[in-house]
Amino acid sequence: MDARELLEQYTPGDFFFGTADRTILGTGSVHSFTDTDAFALSDAVQAVLAESGAALAVGVLPFDTAATAGHVVVPRITRIAGPVRVADRKPVGAPVAVRAVPEPVRHVEAVARAVAELQARGMRKVVLARALDLEFTEDVPAKAILHNLVKDKAGGYTFAASLPQGRQLIGATPELLLSRRGDQVICHPHAGSAARSADPVTDRENGESLARSRKDHIEHGVLIEALVETLRPFCSSLDVPREPALVSTPTMWHLATRVTGRLADRDVTALHLAAALHPTPAICGSPTEAARTLVGELEPFDRGYYAGAVGWMDAAGDGEWAVSIRCAEVSERSLRLYAGGGIVPASDPKAELDETSAKFQTLLRAMGLDLDL
Numbered sequence: 001m002d003a004r005e006l007l008e009q010y011t012p013g014d015f016f017f018g019t020a021d022r023t024i025l026g027t028g029s030v031h032s033f034t035d036t037d038a039f040a041l042s043d044a045v046q047a048v049l050a051e052s053g054a055a056l057a058v059g060v061l062p063f064d065t066a067a068t069a070g071h072v073v074v075p076r077i078t079r080i081a082g083p084v085r086v087a088d089r090k091p092v093g094a095p096v097a098v099r100a101v102p103e104p105v106r107h108v109e110a111v112a113r114a115v116a117e118l119q120a121r122g123m124r125k126v127v128l129a130r131a132l133d134l135e136f137t138e139d140v141p142a143k144a145i146l147h148n149l150v151k152d153k154a155g156g157y158t159f160a161a162s163l164p165q166g167r168q169l170i171g172a173t174p175e176l177l178l179s180r181r182g183d184q185v186i187c188h189p190h191a192g193s194a195a196r197s198a199d200p201v202t203d204r205e206n207g208e209s210l211a212r213s214r215k216d217h218i219e220h221g222v223l224i225e226a227l228v229e230t231l232r233p234f235c236s237s238l239d240v241p242r243e244p245a246l247v248s249t250p251t252m253w254h255l256a257t258r259v260t261g262r263l264a265d266r267d268v269t270a271l272h273l274a275a276a277l278h279p280t281p282a283i284c285g286s287p288t289e290a291a292r293t294l295v296g297e298l299e300p301f302d303r304g305y306y307a308g309a310v311g312w313m314d315a316a317g318d319g320e321w322a323v324s325i326r327c328a329e330v331s332e333r334s335l336r337l338y339a340g341g342g343i344v345p346a347s348d349p350k351a352e353l354d355e356t357s358a359k360f361q362t363l364l365r366a367m368g369l370d371l372d373l
Protein backbone atom coordinates (compact mmCIF):
# COMPACT_ATOMS: atom_id res chain seq x y z
CA MET A 1 0.00 0.00 0.00
CA ASP A 2 1.12 3.55 -0.78
CA ALA A 3 2.23 5.40 2.36
CA ARG A 4 0.44 8.55 1.13
CA GLU A 5 -2.82 6.62 1.12
CA LEU A 6 -2.27 5.77 4.77
CA LEU A 7 -1.81 9.44 5.59
CA GLU A 8 -4.90 10.33 3.54
CA GLN A 9 -6.92 7.65 5.30
CA TYR A 10 -5.89 8.77 8.78
CA THR A 11 -8.92 9.88 10.80
CA PRO A 12 -8.73 11.26 14.35
CA GLY A 13 -8.99 8.24 16.66
CA ASP A 14 -6.53 6.23 14.52
CA PHE A 15 -2.88 5.69 15.33
CA PHE A 16 -0.36 7.07 12.83
CA PHE A 17 3.41 6.66 13.08
CA GLY A 18 5.70 7.77 10.25
CA THR A 19 9.47 7.18 10.38
CA ALA A 20 12.39 7.16 7.92
CA ASP A 21 11.67 3.47 7.23
CA ARG A 22 7.96 2.94 7.49
CA THR A 23 4.46 4.30 7.96
CA ILE A 24 1.99 2.61 10.29
CA LEU A 25 -1.74 3.27 10.37
CA GLY A 26 -3.76 1.49 13.05
CA THR A 27 -7.57 1.71 12.95
CA GLY A 28 -10.05 0.63 15.62
CA SER A 29 -9.14 -1.72 18.41
CA VAL A 30 -9.69 -5.39 19.18
CA HIS A 31 -7.79 -5.28 22.49
CA SER A 32 -7.23 -2.22 24.62
CA PHE A 33 -4.85 -1.91 27.58
CA THR A 34 -4.87 0.86 30.18
CA ASP A 35 -2.56 0.76 33.20
CA THR A 36 -0.67 3.06 35.55
CA ASP A 37 2.03 0.38 35.80
CA ALA A 38 3.98 0.53 32.54
CA PHE A 39 5.60 -2.88 33.16
CA ALA A 40 2.23 -4.56 33.79
CA LEU A 41 0.97 -2.87 30.62
CA SER A 42 3.94 -4.22 28.71
CA ASP A 43 3.39 -7.79 30.05
CA ALA A 44 -0.34 -7.71 29.20
CA VAL A 45 0.35 -6.46 25.66
CA GLN A 46 3.03 -9.10 25.09
CA ALA A 47 0.71 -11.91 26.28
CA VAL A 48 -2.15 -10.85 24.01
CA LEU A 49 0.11 -10.36 20.98
CA ALA A 50 1.53 -13.86 21.50
CA GLU A 51 -1.95 -15.44 21.84
CA SER A 52 -3.81 -13.53 19.15
CA GLY A 53 -1.23 -13.52 16.36
CA ALA A 54 -2.04 -9.81 15.80
CA ALA A 55 0.55 -7.83 13.83
CA LEU A 56 1.20 -5.09 16.35
CA ALA A 57 0.14 -3.11 19.38
CA VAL A 58 0.40 0.69 19.32
CA GLY A 59 -0.01 3.45 21.85
CA VAL A 60 1.28 6.04 24.28
CA LEU A 61 2.89 6.26 27.69
CA PRO A 62 2.31 9.46 29.72
CA PHE A 63 5.04 11.56 31.34
CA ASP A 64 4.06 10.38 34.83
CA THR A 65 3.29 6.68 34.39
CA ALA A 66 2.16 6.29 38.02
CA ALA A 67 -0.37 9.15 37.88
CA THR A 68 -1.73 8.82 34.32
CA ALA A 69 -2.50 5.54 32.57
CA GLY A 70 -0.58 4.36 29.55
CA HIS A 71 -2.80 3.38 26.61
CA VAL A 72 -1.98 0.63 24.15
CA VAL A 73 -4.32 -1.02 21.65
CA VAL A 74 -4.17 -3.87 19.19
CA PRO A 75 -5.79 -2.19 16.18
CA ARG A 76 -8.64 -3.86 14.32
CA ILE A 77 -6.76 -3.11 11.08
CA THR A 78 -3.04 -2.39 10.87
CA ARG A 79 -1.58 -1.18 7.60
CA ILE A 80 2.15 -0.70 7.05
CA ALA A 81 3.91 0.97 4.13
CA GLY A 82 7.28 2.57 3.35
CA PRO A 83 8.22 6.11 4.37
CA VAL A 84 5.69 8.83 3.57
CA ARG A 85 6.38 12.10 1.74
CA VAL A 86 3.90 14.73 0.60
CA ALA A 87 4.39 17.90 -1.42
CA ASP A 88 1.26 19.94 -0.69
CA ARG A 89 0.12 21.78 2.45
CA LYS A 90 -3.35 21.68 3.94
CA PRO A 91 -4.97 24.85 5.24
CA VAL A 92 -5.41 25.20 9.01
CA GLY A 93 -7.57 28.07 10.23
CA ALA A 94 -6.32 30.73 12.64
CA PRO A 95 -7.09 30.44 16.37
CA VAL A 96 -9.42 32.99 17.98
CA ALA A 97 -7.51 32.94 21.26
CA VAL A 98 -3.95 32.16 22.31
CA ARG A 99 -2.90 31.88 25.94
CA ALA A 100 0.55 31.07 27.31
CA VAL A 101 0.55 28.79 30.39
CA PRO A 102 2.26 30.16 32.38
CA GLU A 103 2.83 33.73 31.13
CA PRO A 104 6.35 33.98 29.60
CA VAL A 105 7.61 36.09 32.52
CA ARG A 106 6.42 33.40 34.96
CA HIS A 107 8.30 30.72 33.00
CA VAL A 108 11.48 32.82 33.30
CA GLU A 109 10.87 33.03 37.06
CA ALA A 110 10.27 29.26 37.25
CA VAL A 111 13.57 28.60 35.47
CA ALA A 112 15.39 30.95 37.87
CA ARG A 113 13.82 29.08 40.78
CA ALA A 114 14.76 25.76 39.22
CA VAL A 115 18.40 26.89 38.98
CA ALA A 116 18.34 27.85 42.70
CA GLU A 117 16.60 24.60 43.68
CA LEU A 118 19.07 22.45 41.72
CA GLN A 119 21.82 23.95 43.85
CA ALA A 120 19.84 23.82 47.13
CA ARG A 121 18.76 20.18 46.58
CA GLY A 122 22.05 18.94 45.12
CA MET A 123 20.46 18.02 41.78
CA ARG A 124 22.10 18.01 38.35
CA LYS A 125 19.22 18.73 35.96
CA VAL A 126 15.48 19.33 35.66
CA VAL A 127 13.41 19.77 32.49
CA LEU A 128 10.82 22.55 32.71
CA ALA A 129 8.06 22.92 30.17
CA ARG A 130 5.43 25.49 29.28
CA ALA A 131 2.25 25.26 27.25
CA LEU A 132 0.33 27.34 24.70
CA ASP A 133 -3.46 27.01 24.61
CA LEU A 134 -5.12 27.77 21.27
CA GLU A 135 -8.90 28.08 20.81
CA PHE A 136 -10.67 27.71 17.46
CA THR A 137 -14.26 28.35 16.37
CA GLU A 138 -14.45 24.89 14.79
CA ASP A 139 -12.98 21.47 15.57
CA VAL A 140 -9.18 21.56 15.31
CA PRO A 141 -8.19 20.03 11.92
CA ALA A 142 -5.90 17.36 13.37
CA LYS A 143 -5.65 15.60 10.04
CA ALA A 144 -4.40 18.73 8.25
CA ILE A 145 -1.84 19.42 10.99
CA LEU A 146 -0.53 15.85 10.75
CA HIS A 147 -0.32 16.18 6.97
CA ASN A 148 1.69 19.41 7.27
CA LEU A 149 4.07 17.88 9.85
CA VAL A 150 4.80 15.15 7.27
CA LYS A 151 5.21 17.78 4.54
CA ASP A 152 7.66 19.77 6.71
CA LYS A 153 9.67 16.61 7.56
CA ALA A 154 9.32 18.18 10.98
CA GLY A 155 10.93 15.32 12.95
CA GLY A 156 12.11 11.76 12.42
CA TYR A 157 8.94 10.37 14.04
CA THR A 158 5.64 11.95 13.02
CA PHE A 159 2.72 10.71 15.06
CA ALA A 160 -0.95 10.97 15.92
CA ALA A 161 -2.34 8.86 18.74
CA SER A 162 -5.73 8.61 20.32
CA LEU A 163 -6.02 9.56 24.02
CA PRO A 164 -8.86 9.13 26.54
CA GLN A 165 -12.03 11.26 26.11
CA GLY A 166 -11.67 11.58 22.33
CA ARG A 167 -8.48 13.62 22.54
CA GLN A 168 -5.51 13.22 20.15
CA LEU A 169 -1.78 13.67 20.61
CA ILE A 170 -0.14 14.99 17.44
CA GLY A 171 3.49 15.81 16.85
CA ALA A 172 6.83 15.22 15.17
CA THR A 173 9.72 14.33 17.44
CA PRO A 174 13.38 13.90 16.57
CA GLU A 175 14.06 11.72 19.63
CA LEU A 176 14.03 7.91 19.67
CA LEU A 177 13.62 6.56 23.20
CA LEU A 178 14.29 3.00 22.13
CA SER A 179 14.02 0.64 19.21
CA ARG A 180 14.44 -3.12 19.47
CA ARG A 181 14.89 -5.43 16.48
CA GLY A 182 15.90 -8.99 17.41
CA ASP A 183 18.71 -8.54 19.88
CA GLN A 184 19.69 -5.10 18.57
CA VAL A 185 18.74 -2.08 20.66
CA ILE A 186 19.12 1.54 19.58
CA CYS A 187 18.52 4.70 21.62
CA HIS A 188 18.98 8.20 20.22
CA PRO A 189 18.77 10.57 23.19
CA HIS A 190 18.71 14.33 22.52
CA ALA A 191 19.63 17.16 24.90
CA GLY A 192 21.21 20.55 24.17
CA SER A 193 19.43 22.88 21.79
CA ALA A 194 19.72 25.97 19.60
CA ALA A 195 17.18 27.53 17.25
CA ARG A 196 17.63 27.24 13.46
CA SER A 197 17.69 30.51 11.52
CA ALA A 198 16.43 31.45 8.04
CA ASP A 199 19.75 33.23 7.51
CA PRO A 200 22.34 30.54 6.52
CA VAL A 201 25.27 32.30 8.23
CA THR A 202 23.41 32.75 11.54
CA ASP A 203 22.05 29.22 11.22
CA ARG A 204 25.54 27.73 10.90
CA GLU A 205 26.81 29.89 13.77
CA ASN A 206 23.94 28.72 15.99
CA GLY A 207 24.83 25.08 15.30
CA GLU A 208 28.55 25.64 15.80
CA SER A 209 28.09 27.49 19.06
CA LEU A 210 25.82 24.68 20.34
CA ALA A 211 28.51 22.14 19.43
CA ARG A 212 30.99 24.18 21.55
CA SER A 213 28.63 25.04 24.44
CA ARG A 214 29.92 23.72 27.78
CA LYS A 215 26.50 24.16 29.40
CA ASP A 216 24.81 22.05 26.68
CA HIS A 217 27.47 19.33 26.87
CA ILE A 218 26.86 19.09 30.64
CA GLU A 219 23.09 18.92 30.03
CA HIS A 220 23.68 16.17 27.44
CA GLY A 221 26.17 14.27 29.59
CA VAL A 222 23.68 13.94 32.46
CA LEU A 223 21.23 12.32 30.01
CA ILE A 224 23.70 9.85 28.52
CA GLU A 225 25.04 8.80 31.91
CA ALA A 226 21.55 8.00 33.23
CA LEU A 227 20.39 6.29 30.04
CA VAL A 228 23.48 4.07 29.84
CA GLU A 229 23.19 3.15 33.52
CA THR A 230 19.59 1.96 32.95
CA LEU A 231 20.30 0.21 29.65
CA ARG A 232 23.54 -1.56 30.58
CA PRO A 233 22.02 -4.38 32.71
CA PHE A 234 19.80 -5.37 29.74
CA CYS A 235 22.73 -5.61 27.30
CA SER A 236 25.61 -7.98 26.65
CA SER A 237 27.41 -5.19 24.79
CA LEU A 238 26.83 -1.46 24.45
CA ASP A 239 28.41 1.10 22.15
CA VAL A 240 28.31 4.68 23.39
CA PRO A 241 30.05 7.33 21.26
CA ARG A 242 32.33 9.53 23.37
CA GLU A 243 30.94 12.77 21.94
CA PRO A 244 27.42 13.72 20.86
CA ALA A 245 26.70 14.61 17.23
CA LEU A 246 25.16 17.87 16.07
CA VAL A 247 21.78 17.00 14.49
CA SER A 248 18.93 19.15 13.21
CA THR A 249 15.24 19.39 12.47
CA PRO A 250 13.85 22.20 10.29
CA THR A 251 13.46 24.33 13.45
CA MET A 252 16.12 23.15 15.95
CA TRP A 253 19.76 22.12 16.33
CA HIS A 254 20.41 19.47 18.97
CA LEU A 255 23.17 17.42 20.52
CA ALA A 256 22.32 13.72 20.13
CA THR A 257 24.12 10.43 20.85
CA ARG A 258 23.25 7.21 19.04
CA VAL A 259 23.64 4.41 21.58
CA THR A 260 23.54 0.84 20.25
CA GLY A 261 23.55 -2.43 22.16
CA ARG A 262 22.94 -6.16 22.01
CA LEU A 263 20.29 -7.54 24.32
CA ALA A 264 21.50 -10.10 26.84
CA ASP A 265 17.99 -11.58 27.08
CA ARG A 266 15.85 -11.62 23.92
CA ASP A 267 12.68 -12.02 25.99
CA VAL A 268 12.90 -8.36 27.05
CA THR A 269 10.48 -6.53 24.76
CA ALA A 270 10.64 -3.04 23.25
CA LEU A 271 7.81 -1.82 25.48
CA HIS A 272 9.46 -3.25 28.60
CA LEU A 273 12.70 -1.44 27.71
CA ALA A 274 10.79 1.79 27.02
CA ALA A 275 9.11 1.48 30.44
CA ALA A 276 12.51 0.94 32.09
CA LEU A 277 14.17 3.92 30.38
CA HIS A 278 11.32 6.40 30.74
CA PRO A 279 11.48 9.13 32.01
CA THR A 280 15.03 9.94 30.89
CA PRO A 281 16.72 13.21 31.86
CA ALA A 282 15.85 14.47 28.33
CA ILE A 283 12.36 15.19 29.65
CA CYS A 284 12.54 14.84 33.47
CA GLY A 285 15.93 15.37 35.08
CA SER A 286 18.47 13.90 37.44
CA PRO A 287 18.07 12.40 39.97
CA THR A 288 14.78 11.25 38.44
CA GLU A 289 12.49 11.31 41.49
CA ALA A 290 13.78 14.65 42.76
CA ALA A 291 13.33 16.10 39.25
CA ARG A 292 9.78 14.75 38.94
CA THR A 293 8.96 16.40 42.28
CA LEU A 294 10.46 19.73 41.17
CA VAL A 295 8.54 19.58 37.86
CA GLY A 296 5.33 19.14 39.91
CA GLU A 297 6.22 22.12 42.08
CA LEU A 298 7.17 24.49 39.26
CA GLU A 299 4.90 23.68 36.29
CA PRO A 300 1.29 24.95 36.58
CA PHE A 301 -0.23 22.11 34.52
CA ASP A 302 -0.34 18.35 34.17
CA ARG A 303 1.89 17.17 31.31
CA GLY A 304 -0.46 14.33 30.41
CA TYR A 305 1.06 12.50 27.43
CA TYR A 306 3.58 15.23 26.55
CA ALA A 307 7.11 14.04 27.43
CA GLY A 308 5.95 10.42 27.48
CA ALA A 309 6.46 7.90 24.70
CA VAL A 310 4.60 6.91 21.54
CA GLY A 311 5.19 3.84 19.44
CA TRP A 312 4.50 0.22 18.60
CA MET A 313 5.50 -3.33 19.42
CA ASP A 314 4.99 -6.66 17.61
CA ALA A 315 4.55 -10.25 18.82
CA ALA A 316 8.32 -10.87 18.63
CA GLY A 317 8.85 -7.97 21.06
CA ASP A 318 10.38 -5.74 18.40
CA GLY A 319 9.24 -2.14 18.29
CA GLU A 320 10.01 1.56 18.30
CA TRP A 321 9.11 4.10 20.99
CA ALA A 322 9.77 7.79 20.38
CA VAL A 323 9.81 10.51 23.04
CA SER A 324 6.52 12.43 22.74
CA ILE A 325 7.85 16.00 22.47
CA ARG A 326 7.19 18.70 19.81
CA CYS A 327 3.55 17.79 20.13
CA ALA A 328 0.10 19.09 20.97
CA GLU A 329 -2.96 17.64 22.62
CA VAL A 330 -6.11 18.25 20.60
CA SER A 331 -9.57 18.32 22.17
CA GLU A 332 -12.47 19.40 19.95
CA ARG A 333 -11.96 23.16 19.43
CA SER A 334 -8.87 23.54 21.57
CA LEU A 335 -5.27 22.57 21.25
CA ARG A 336 -2.50 22.65 23.86
CA LEU A 337 1.10 22.79 22.63
CA TYR A 338 4.00 21.87 24.89
CA ALA A 339 7.69 22.74 24.86
CA GLY A 340 10.33 22.18 27.50
CA GLY A 341 14.03 22.53 28.05
CA GLY A 342 16.70 21.04 30.25
CA ILE A 343 17.82 23.29 33.11
CA VAL A 344 21.27 22.85 34.69
CA PRO A 345 22.96 25.14 37.23
CA ALA A 346 24.56 27.16 34.38
CA SER A 347 21.23 27.83 32.58
CA ASP A 348 20.13 31.38 31.72
CA PRO A 349 16.36 31.82 32.35
CA LYS A 350 15.72 34.19 29.40
CA ALA A 351 17.62 31.89 27.00
CA GLU A 352 15.49 28.98 28.26
CA LEU A 353 12.30 30.91 27.47
CA ASP A 354 13.58 31.55 23.93
CA GLU A 355 14.45 27.87 23.54
CA THR A 356 10.89 26.82 24.35
CA SER A 357 9.58 29.44 21.88
CA ALA A 358 11.78 27.90 19.18
CA LYS A 359 10.59 24.39 20.06
CA PHE A 360 6.93 25.48 19.66
CA GLN A 361 7.73 26.29 16.00
CA THR A 362 7.51 22.63 14.93
CA LEU A 363 3.75 22.64 15.52
CA LEU A 364 3.15 26.33 14.80
CA ARG A 365 4.73 26.01 11.33
CA ALA A 366 2.57 22.99 10.57
CA MET A 367 -0.42 25.17 11.49
CA GLY A 368 0.83 28.08 9.36
CA LEU A 369 0.99 30.31 12.44
CA ASP A 370 3.50 33.05 13.11
CA LEU A 371 2.84 33.99 16.74
CA ASP A 372 4.67 36.50 18.86
CA LEU A 373 5.72 34.31 21.80
Ligand SMILES: C=C(O[C@H]1C=CC=C(C(=O)O)[C@@H]1O)C(=O)O
Pocket residue numbers: 127129175190191192193254281282283325326338339340341342343359
Ligand atom coordinates in the same frame (compact mmCIF):
# COMPACT_ATOMS: atom_id res chain seq x y z
C1 LIG B 1 11.81 18.55 26.35
C2 LIG B 1 11.95 18.88 25.05
O1 LIG B 1 13.12 18.65 24.36
C3 LIG B 1 14.12 17.77 24.86
C4 LIG B 1 14.76 17.13 23.68
C5 LIG B 1 15.82 17.73 23.02
C6 LIG B 1 16.48 18.81 23.61
C7 LIG B 1 16.15 19.24 24.85
C8 LIG B 1 16.87 20.37 25.49
O2 LIG B 1 17.87 20.85 24.92
O3 LIG B 1 16.45 20.84 26.55
C9 LIG B 1 15.12 18.55 25.67
O4 LIG B 1 15.84 17.69 26.53
C10 LIG B 1 10.87 19.49 24.27
O5 LIG B 1 11.04 19.69 23.07
O6 LIG B 1 9.80 19.77 24.86
